[in-house]
Amino acid sequence: MRRALILSALLGLLTGCAGTPPDPSGVWINQAAIDAASKSGKLREALLAYGPNLEWRLDSKAQKASFSNGFELGEGQLSHDPNDKKHWQVAFYGSKQETLAVDGKQLLQTASENWPEQRFSRPQETPTAQAPAGASFQHALYGAFLKGTWIIKEGQGQGSKVSFQPDGRLDGMPNAERYALCLAGDCAAMSGDNDSIWLQQGRQGREYLFQRNDDKLELFEAVNRAQSDEMPEYNPGRRVWLLERD
Known part of the structure; x- marks a missing residue:
């Protein structure tokens, strides 16, 4: 009788575990977009191909999910359906809903009416709780896309060594101490197909269009x-700088 009760308890425990999908809590970033951009040098093209979502932040205990x-x-x-052993559901305001699942070391966002299928990975560096949404993706992208030391071959500061830091700091660039890559939104709309x-230096800054071909950055x-009453539409003008990766 005692053995039967133990077996019954074990079966109940196993059944309960089997009905709970793997916990996805934490931060997940779109590593595929970062890899594609770093390899091709075409940032907007990679984000369009592997986006649109760049980062998920999930907390199963608090039942919260956010994306950037x-x-x-x-x-x-x-939340998750007790009868679904694999998937989590994210319900947004209204009827919009997305499905997520932990697939090995990746987070799978299944295809829906709103978005295509996407896959996300854990960032190499653990983000702090105070880090703003999207910061982990940005840090990983900045650390890969413009990594290394660059030499100014043409333009102001010719011969200087430049480094683009993962946190947005910029060392060695004339009259600039910070930088930001355009990922989406108005800057993307105004730049069209261009990256x-x-x-920025202090409170002053301006945008530039760029092309990165392997180890050359223009x-x-x-x-x-x-027109003056229209949204700006930027096109490449004269080349201001040519940098080559050391």
């Missing part, structure tokens, strides 16, 4: 072709 696409932050409620970067003036 580089411009917007979406927040929803995280753009923001360079920065161009962003020339506005739109």
